[in-house]
Amino acid sequence: MSVRGSGASGEPAIAGTPPAASRTVFAAAHVVADPFADTTPEDPAAIDWDATLAFRHHLWSHGLGVAEAMDTAQRGMGLDWSSAAELIRRSAAESAATGGRIACGVGTDQLTAPEVRLVDVRAAYEEQLSLVEGAGAQAIVMASRHLAATATGPEAYVEIYGHLLRQAAAPVILHWLGPMFDPALHGYWGSPDLDLATETLLQIIAEHPAKVDGVKVSLLDADREVRLRRRLPEGVRCYTGDDFHYPELIAGDAHGFSDALLGIFDPLAPLAAEAVRLLGDGDTAGFRKILDPTVALARHLFQTPTHYYKTGVVLLAWLAGHQSHFTMVGGLQSARSLPHLKRAYELADGLDLFPDPELAAARMRRLASVYGGAE
Secondary structure (H helix, E strand, C coil): CECCCCCCCCCCCECCCCCCCCCCEEEECCCCECCCCCCCCCCCCCECHHHHHHHHHHHHHCCCEEEECCHHHCECCCECHHHHHHHHHHHHHHHHHHCCCEEEEECCCCCCCCCCCHHHHHHHHHHHHHHHHHCCCEEEECCCHHHHHHCCCHHHHHHHHHHHHHHCCCCEEEEEECCCCCHHHCCHHHCCCHHHHHHHHHHHHHHCHHHEEEEEEECCCHHHHHHHHCCCCCCCEEEECCCCCHHHHHHCECCECCEEEECCCCCCHHHHHHHHHHHHCCCHHHHHHHHHHHHHHHHHHCCCCHHHHHHHHHHHHHHCCCCCCCCCHHHHHHCCCHHHHHHHHHHHHHCCCCCCHHHHHHHHHHHHHHCCCCC
16 A cells, blocks of 8 residues: 655555454544634634645555544534535545545534534435545544434434435444533433443444444443444454553454554554554564553543543643644633643653654744743
């Protein structure tokens, strides 16, 4: 797999050996804001396209797939639908040109009316599914705030998802994003009882097994994920979205394993790729030796309120040299405190994540001085 150009950190233009095929691994990628745009948090996102696409090449260069226009890209938290649609088109075109794998989020965030009906939710999903598949990307059917607010029970989910899956041209990834990532998704699948919600999800999959590649589970509950993956039909993957327990979930047990679609693999790409290669070679101990020490960083970045984890992810991209600034769409760089950001730097530095440690240290000192701390 070849990659045109090189990332901002100066990585080679030719991709490294892809992770062994024992696991399918996606990194959910962040977007790079345009720091010089004259904009406000209420305006459409202003994106630095060159830096944003260069970061996708960085992920592909390590053999990882890119999960595009997901919550890591600030979907629904600064990234509006118009910008997300352009992001999908551009990233899918780069993927087609380079051979990098890509899957893109399908949602309902173009809906802006105060009152939304189920028919509106269905039409919004259809529009975005058509765009993603038309761009040549695999679809990830994201959890919808509008569906959560409109549905009166599990029947609405069965109807909407069934309609969408019948239309899908290729198997999709379903996405169960817990309320810790988005409080508006409380009670998704028609019930706040997670056992009942699981039954509805499994019913949808059982009725359309040929149209479901897998389900991404982002509940930060390893035991529940394991129970769910053991009940999935043959051939339907469980993609872990658990940024707290990913090493043991990907390693698996005697009954199976999880594949991965993770926001934490945005900053951890080099380590994640090497770990999965070792796992593919049968070296589970080597896999765990690389990934287990990264969990402390992941738990720090994803601490409550979890949906602000994007701030730490972008901080690390800046410190690692993948972008020239620490500015985020929607002004979200202000969402975490200086002590939180300093601890993220310390944990990442302890993992040798920075290609140029002196650059990272200098940038962290600069950030502290901007916040009003000592030089």
